[in-house]
Amino acid sequence: MAEPVTPRTAATLMLARDGMEGLEVFMVVRHHEIEFASGALVFPGGSVNAEDADSRWRHLADGTDRVSGEMLTVMAAAAREAFEECGVLFARSASRGPLLESARAEALAATYRQAIEAGTLSFADMIERENLIAAFDRLVHFAHWITPPQMPKRFDTHFFLAEAPPDHILRHDGRESVDSIWLTPRQACEDADADRHTVLFPTRLNLEKVGQHRTVADALDAAGASPIVTVRPEAVAAEGGRLLRIPVEAGYGGGEFLVSGGSGKNARIHRLGAGAPRS
Numbered sequence: 001m002a003e004p005v006t007p008r009t010a011a012t013l014m015l016a017r018d019g020m021e022g023l024e025v026f027m028v029v030r031h032h033e034i035e036f037a038s039g040a041l042v043f044p045g046g047s048v049n050a051e052d053a054d055s056r057w058r059h060l061a062d063g064t065d066r067v068s069g070e071m072l073t074v075m076a077a078a079a080r081e082a083f084e085e086c087g088v089l090f091a092r093s094a095s096r097g098p099l100l101e102s103a104r105a106e107a108l109a110a111t112y113r114q115a116i117e118a119g120t121l122s123f124a125d126m127i128e129r130e131n132l133i134a135a136f137d138r139l140v141h142f143a144h145w146i147t148p149p150q151m152p153k154r155f156d157t158h159f160f161l162a163e164a165p166p167d168h169i170l171r172h173d174g175r176e177s178v179d180s181i182w183l184t185p186r187q188a189c190e191d192a193d194a195d196r197h198t199v200l201f202p203t204r205l206n207l208e209k210v211g212q213h214r215t216v217a218d219a220l221d222a223a224g225a226s227p228i229v230t231v232r233p234e235a236v237a238a239e240g241g242r243l244l245r246i247p248v249e250a251g252y253g254g255g256e257f258l259v260s261g262g263s264g265k266n267a268r269i270h271r272l273g274a275g276a277p278r279s
Contacts, residue, residue, distance in 0.1 A: 004149035007156040011078035012045030014142060014206065015088065015164040016216045021184055023216055025207070026170050028085060029179040029197070041188060041197035043159070043206075044085040045078065051122035052076040060127050062095055063137025074158045075136045080123040083109065084116060086170045086180065090135040090162065091127060099135055102167040138162050140223045142210070143250070144230045145202045159206055161223050163216045185211030193268075201233070201244065201259065204269055205252045226251060243272075 015026040027041050053073045058064055064072055082088045089105040092098060100108075108130065115121035127134050142161040147154035164170060170180065183191075185207040192199035199207070213219035229250040236243050241260030248255040256272040 005152060005154045007146055007154035009048040009074065009077075010046060010155045010157040011048060011074045011081060012043045012157055012159045013078045013082045013139065014043050014159060014161045014210060015082065015086075015170065016161060016210065016219060017164050017166070017182065018216050019182065019184065022214050023210065023219060024182045024184050025188070025210065026086065026164060026180065026182055027188060029181075040203070041191070041199050042203055044082050045157070046081045046085070047155075048073055048077040049119070051119070051124065052080060054122060054124040056124050056128060057134070057136075060124055060132075061134035061136040062092075063135070063139070067136075071141075071158075072136075075139055075160070076123065076134075078139055078158070078160045079134060079136060080116065083123065084113060087113070088164060088168050088170055090138050090165075091132045092135055093132060095133050096137075097133075099138070099165045100132070102165070102169060105165075105168055140220050141228055142223045143202075143206055144228050146230060146232045148233050148235050150235070157202070161210065161220060163220065201257075201269065202231070205246075209252055241268075 017024050017026075025043070028044055029041055053069070054076070057072055057076055061072075061076075063075075067075065079090050082090070087106065087109045089100055089108060091100055091105075093100065108126065112121060112126045116123055116126065126132075139160040139162050141158065143159040144157070145159070146156050170182075188197070188199060188207050189204060189211075191197045192204065210219050213222060227249075229247050231246045231250050231252075234245040236245075238258060241258050244257045244259055246252060246255055246257070254271045258270040258272055260268050260270065
């Protein structure tokens with residue numbers, strides 16, 4: 001038996017705002033030729049790179065006091081990916097001050113975004129050069145998922161929840177992502193059920209989890225008060241599909257899920273045990 005592929009560390013940022021129908025999240029549609037989750041409706045995010053582990057983050061960011069080096073690296077990756085993918089910048093001119101206004105964020109994106117994406121300049125370089133403080137304190141750890149060992153591509157992904165700066169204009173980058181939308185978690189799940197979008201299993205469960213809350217403030221409070229339980233789904237063959245087991249303690253309303261009807265757009269997730277089945 002071949003050795004399991006080592007999972008790649010990644011970070012995902014769930015950007016949320018209060019809308020007319022309750023909490024809304026910002027999601028992007030992945031380009032169909034991208035390496036992972038092609039064509040899927042996802043939260044902005046991506047793999048950690050070497051520059052995310054920059055030691056300068058200890059003095060270039062708020063919210064680093066009681067954070068391990070590993071966690072600081074994935075927080076930096078989440079903030080960088082959000083800036084690269086949708087133009088949102090969690091930074092301020094002075095420690096603990098208000099976030100930068102939209103006009104300044106857009107000007108910085110026009111100046112630095114391409115260079116950061118190309119790797120010729122790091123996110124920390126931009127923050128230091130512009131005398132800014134990164135607002136990592138605005139990112140709340142929401143979930144931790146590790147791809148099952150039998151999968152050919154594996155990720156060790158940390159999900160963060162943050163309220164989107166109210167005046168920032170979020171838009172997809174047109175390269176890794178080809179579309180973007182604000183929608184309620186319920187609408188995203190309904191779109192998946194109607195085959196309008198592909199929504200991966202971890203994305204679906206995190207949509208349902210954040211969708212339990214009416215407002216962003218409630219969701220952030222709940223996330224901050226809840227312990228993070230690492231989810232390593234165990235997959236076994238079952239009648240009608242695949243049975244996925246996850247820890248009940250992770251807070252997803254059940255520990256067993258039946259995935260039926262194939263994969264991608266055709267997959268259906270049925271919650272077994274606690275909670276009503278979804279189809």
